Amino acid sequence: MRVSTDIIENDFEAIIREYSGFWIAPGSPYKSMAGALKLIEFVREHNVPTFGTCGGFQHMVIEFARNVLGIKDAELAxxxxxxxxFHTLFGTSSPVDIKKVM
Structure with missing residues (x-):
């Protein structure tokens, strides 16, 4: 079942009880970045089976950079x-200077 990121913040406890694993899917920009990062942090801290693809994986990297590595301004380019x-190098498909291509 698909769970929109804007629902996560309000229904967080019910969502984590209902599902035993998560797919952090592509979908940038998420309706709620805070909801997505809250769920990603929870699954990382509680070893819940999770995988992220494309933008979902990039958000997993951002959550890790912010909350484990202490890089508070980690963000998608x-x-x-x-x-x-950190985010500029790993948040793009190749290590380019994002300012030159935007």
Missing amino acids: EYDPEACF
């Missing part, structure tokens, strides 16, 4: 071209 280098 498409949202913030001035954010940290």
Whole structure:
């Protein structure tokens, strides 16, 4: 079943009880970045089976960078071209200077 990111924040407890694994799907921009990152943080901390594809994986990398590595300004280049280098290198399909291509 598909769960929209804008529902996650309000129904978080019910969602994590109902599902035993998650697919963080492509869909940038998410309706609720905060909802997506909250779920990603929960599954990482509680070892819930999860995989991310395309933009979903990029959001998993951002959550890890922010909450584990302490890179608070980690963000997708498409949202913030001035954010940290970490996201610019790994948030694109190749390590290019995102400012030159936008």
